[in-house]
Amino acid sequence: MTGDRRIWLWFMPVLVVLGLVFAVPVADVIRLSFSDATLLRPVTGYGLGGYRAAYGDSSLPAILRNTALFTLLSVISLQAVGLAIALLLMRGDRRGLWGMGLLRTIVLAAWVIPGIANGLIWQMLFSEAPFGAINSALRLIGLAPVAWLSDPANAMASAVIANVWQGAAFSMIVFYAARRAIDPVLYEAAALDGASAPAQLLFITLPQMRGAILVNTVLVTIQTLNTFDTILVLTGGGPGRATEVLSLNIFNRVFYSYDLGGGAALAVLLLAISMILTLVYLAILMRRGAR
């Protein structure tokens, strides 16, 4: 091929756009995080003031705890639900059962619903007004209503449920593809040896899917960390600050409190976590590629 210089021309458009919209702003967020800027006033000085204010904020430990809890519960549930559906689909396919394509379509449909609409839909379901869907159904079968959104502990669970309902399709696809790639000979041999279905799951399926599970863990964690539109509509971060996660906190801090320096300092934290996870992801991909 032609010399190196002309090859870069092919990449010029991508590099220019990504540079202007991502690289320069990321550098600027790091700069702003060391400044005292607000949304209303330009930088007047640099220092660690933003970091001190943002990281010394008495609400930060609670927000980080919320973020960790929301992410942990979401990632575990997203993967468990995704894996269960993928394995169910696989079994149905193998046995030629009817309706497996339909099930896959239904689960995937939730995935294309905008996060804002997702939050609104679940707010209508969790609504604690007498006519709220779940509570009025509970009352019909004679059970007491639940404070889905006004009790801090329940609100976190509600946010996780809404997030899992929408996001499970992604894990399902990843696991479905990985499960299909497993050599059927392994299962035939295990069946000959008399291995039960749970034993096959434990000793063939899960070990063979280890790579997919690792990759999915990283991708789903990054997605969940960056999610906030569903929570914004569902609980607004409340009751109190019970469901305020880091991304929502940054959003509020910058665009409602105008605290640009402090918001940028926390955005740097979000960025650092994402980049560390991305490096883990790349390390996994490279190890799998080398094999």
Add this chain to the structure above:
Amino acid sequence: MSPRIGDLLTYLAGIALAALFLMPLLWLVSLSLRTPAEVYLGAARFIPEAPTLANFRQILTDGAFGIYLWNAVKLCALGALGAVVVATPAAYAASRFTFHGKGPLMVGILMVQMISPLVVIIPLYRYLDRLGLLESHASVIAVYMAIGLPLSVWLIKVGFDAIPQALEEAAAIDGCNRAQILWRITLPLAAPALASAFILNMIMGWSQFLVPFILLTRDGQLPIAVAIYNFAGSSSASTTQLLAAACLVAVVPALAAFLALQRLILRAIMAGAVKG
């Protein structure tokens, strides 16, 4: 356990899961067809006794909702188109040429995918403000384009990889130059990959909230996702049925696009997520 009992259990679990994933949408439909009086009956009357389209009529004849839908279509279509156009040369080069630094470059592009728009929107807001470009659709489209680029480059590269290079060589022997080969042979063959990337970008753009919420402030410019957020803020318990109808109006285009193009989208997600 006999296979038949296993099949039965598979069906039962499948039905339970389908119900779990369908219920929220069906509830939304149920609410959107009710009169205010029937909203108060909650789950006691899932199928409204007097179903009404009045809520949809009210939402759709409110001229603003048509504008919000049109804004959303325009922003995501142009953003998706931009992403495909800008990604294609890079994807082609990544598929066909070997050169020093290719690996790190492609990994770098992939890493951008992991940066939350929340991180970059802060400085972008300030730049655009200073340039007087806040409230312009062009800047929102540019940001959508950038957000869609990393995935597009990778998806389209996989598409190019699948086209045998021998076809291009044959065309070269027939006397075509590189531009002719690209235009007449390679790009038409890559059309399915280009289409998948475009559609996936469209669907992701439809979900965008943060970027238009921050960069657009004039009501007439907002896409539907931001509009229903504002609408939810201004509505009350007595307008739940209207909010449900508005929500459906925002959800249905994405659902319809997905259902029509499911195969293409599925292939795109698999190529993107699994092959990385």
